[in-house]
Amino acid sequence: MGEQDNGRNHTGVSDDQAAESAASPTELDAGSSVRVGDHRGRSRATARVGRTVQTLMNALAVVARLVGCLFAVVLLVRIGLAFVAANPHNVIVEGIVRFSDVIVLEFRDLFLPSDPRIELAVNYGLAAVFWLAAGLIAGWALSGVGWLAAGRPTL
Numbered sequence: 783m784g785e786q787d788n789g790r791n792h793t794g795v796s797d798d799q800a801a802e803s804a805a806s807p808t809e810l811d812a813g814s815s816v817r818v819g820d821h822r823g824r825s826r827a828t829a830r831v832g833r834t835v836q837t838l839m840n841a842l843a844v845v846a847r848l849v850g851c852l853f854a855v856v857l858l859v860r861i862g863l864a865f866v867a868a869n870p871h872n873v874i875v876e877g878i879v880r881f882s883d884v885i886v887l888e889f890r891d892l893f894l895p896s897d898p899r900i901e902l903a904v905n906y907g908l909a910a911v912f913w914l915a916a917g918l919i920a921g922w923a924l925s926g927v928g929w930l931a932a933g934r935p936t937l
Contacts, residue, residue: 828933829932829933831931832931832932832933833932835928835931835932836928836929836931836932836934837928838928839924839925839927839928839931840924840925840928842924843920843921843922843923843924843925843928844921846917846920846921846924847917847918847920847921848917849917850913850914850915850916850917850918850920850921851913851914851917853885853910853913853917854910854911854913854914854917855910856878856881856882856885857882857885857886857906857907857909857910857913858906858907858910859878859882860878860879860882860902860906861902861903861906861907861910863875863878863879864899864902864903865899865903882906885909885913886905886906886909887909887912889905889906889908889909889912890905890906890909891905892904892905892908893905893908
């Protein structure tokens, strides 16, 4: 027997079998339409898109919260202007009054007490609470959508 290998390597496995076991999974599945390595690439791309969507949704959530807080502050400033002696012809005061009259929505005449300053304080204060809550709820919802897009569970 001496130097003869008879088609076998030193471990007792034929050379053809050793070549098949050394082949990569993508070489073995060359005839199939789905490749083993593609699955991981798609999940990484999906995770990247999910993280991008989450970042975008979190940015939108911050904007929604800021807008809600800004509207509430403008309405509170308008209430304060009703109780102090401010020049009604001042450009800043006129701008605050006009803008607050727009964002008060239908809260403007919700309650009708006899004192007009109390009426303004109650109705505009209620609108301020509405905008604050709307901004927080919209921010929470947008953040939740971002978490779902990233594939993370929400609480």
